[in-house]
Amino acid sequence: MDRTAxxxxxxxxxxxxxxxxxxxERLARVLPGAAGxxxxxxxxxxxxxxxxxxxxxxxxxxxxxxxxKSPEDLVRIxxxxxxxxxxxxxxxxxxxxxxxxxxxxxxxxxxxxxxxxTVERGPREPGRKGLLVVCAGTxxxxxxEEARVTAVALGEAPEALYDVGVAGLHRLLGHLETxxxxxxxxxxxxMDGALPSVVGGLVAVPVIAVPTSVGYGLGLGGxxxxxxxxxxxxxxxTFVNIDNGFGAGYVASLVNRGADAPRLxx
Numbered sequence: 287m288d289r290t291a292x293x294x295x296x297x298x299x300x301x302x303x304x305x306x307x308x309x310x311e312r313l314a315r316v317l318p319g320a321a322g323x324x325x326x327x328x329x330x331x332x333x334x335x336x337x338x339x340x341x342x343x344x345x346x347x348x349x350x351x352x353x354x355k356s357p358e359d360l361v362r363i364x365x366x367x368x369x370x371x372x373x374x375x376x377x378x379x380x381x382x383x384x385x386x387x388x389x390x391x392x393x394x395x396x397x398x399x400x401x402x403x404t405v406e407r408g409p410r411e412p413g414r415k416g417l418l419v420v421c422a423g424t425x426x427x428x429x430x431e432e433a434r435v436t437a438v439a440l441g442e443a444p445e446a447l448y449d450v451g452v453a454g455l456h457r458l459l460g461h462l463e464t465x466x467x468x469x470x471x472x473x474x475x476x477m478d479g480a481l482p483s484v485v486g487g488l489v490a491v492p493v494i495a496v497p498t499s500v501g502y503g504l505g506l507g508g509x510x511x512x513x514x515x516x517x518x519x520x521x522x523x524t525f526v527n528i529d530n531g532f533g534a535g536y537v538a539s540l541v542n543r544g545a546d547a548p549r550l551x552x
Contacts, residue, residue, distance in 0.1 A: 290411070292342060334363050338370045345543070346440050347371035349532070352379035352403070357386035364391065364405075374405040375439040377432065377532050400431035400531070404439055413443025416469035417542045419535075420458075422451035422481045425500040429531040430474040433496065436535030437472075442542055452480045465489050470541040472534045476500030479511025486520025492541055495525040496534045 295312060298304040341347045347370075350363055360376065360383055367374050368391075376387060384396045387403045394405045417437050421430035427448060437444045445468070450458040458465075458481075465471065465488055474496040475481040482495035495515040499508035508528035515525040526533040 333359055334366070336363070336366045336370075341371060346536075346539075347373060347375075349436075349439075349536075350374070350376040352376045352383050352401075355383075357383050361386055361390045368405060368407070372406070372408040372410070373439060374403075375436065376403040377401065377436070379403050397431065397435045399428055400435040401428060402432060402435045404435065411441065413438065413441060414542055415443050415445075416467075417442045417444040417538050418447060418464065418468035418471045419444050420447045420450060420465075420471060420473045420481070420485060422449075422473075422475035422477065423500070424449055426474045426476055426498045429496055429498045429529050430472070432531030433472045433474065433535035433538070434531075436532050437539050437542075440536065440539040442539050450481075451475065451477070452484055455484070458484065462488065469544075470494065470538045472496060472531075472538050474498055474531065474534070476505065476508065476511050477502075479514035482515055482523050482525070483518045483520045486518060486523040489522070491522065492538075493520065493523045494534045494538050494541075495523055496531055497525065497528050499529055 295304065295309055299306065299309045337348045347367060350360070350367065352360055355363070364374055364376060364387060378401055379387065380401070384403055388394050388396055391405055393407065394403050396403050419430050419434045419437070421427060430446070430448060434444050434446055445464060447461055447464055450461065465485065468489065469491055471485055471489060471491060471493045473482040473485050473493055476498035477500065479497055482493055486493045495518070497508045497511035497515055499505070501510070504510070512525065512528055515523065526537065
């Protein structure tokens with residue numbers, strides 16, 4: 287249950303279409319410590335515990351990291367998330383894991399370039415505009431696509447501007463209108479990692495830089511662009527870890543949500 291679903295439930299209780307008992311039962315399934323946040327097997331052998339309350343606290347259900355998990359565990363985890371959430375995002379899935387998820391969930395979608403699998407069930411609000419994903423070259427596409435797919439799963443309607451690296455700066459400058467209507471920009475770049483600083487100098491909004499492990503010679507697996515981005519002279523540029531398209535997409539969604547983000551106080 288996310289904030290929108292909670293408000294809808296409270297409206298239904300106020301209108302009398304849902305009883306207090308039924309509402310209490312539905313809330314019991316998502317509150318912290320509820321019996322449903324479970325794994326498989328006896329307590330000492332539990333392999334996972336789903337945080338079903340996360341959508342209410344943070345605005346989105348728990349996201350599942352696919353790498354490092356067996357295909358069998360991945361399917362069980364995904365199934366448990368979907369018992370309480372209308373959508374699912376699994377990141378970093380290879381072909382074998384994607385195939386197992388698609389077999390288990392016929393409504394799943396494999397975003398091959400992004401290395402993600404998503405499931406959407408039930409109606410959802412139109413995506414929020416204002417988020418732009420930019421990447422320097424086609425080799426950076428998997429990271430940029432991971433950011434874009436993540437943003438879509440979180441309720442955004444991102445635009446994309448790909449293959450506009452600094453080696454051919456005219457390709458970027460031809461899209462100034464697109465850049466300047468964004469409320470937040472994600473920029474994925476490897477090699478020298480210069481593109482986020484260029485974009486930062488063209489816009490008046492936050493720029494989230496994503497260094498990628500793409501390049502020739504001594505790029506140190508993305509450390510070289512990371513250091514460039516950490517030393518950006520554009521003050522509106524911040525950065526996430528190497529190849530972390532998911533993190534960039536998540537933070538950009540929070541920025542784009544702005545005042546709409548859930549704020550729960552105790």
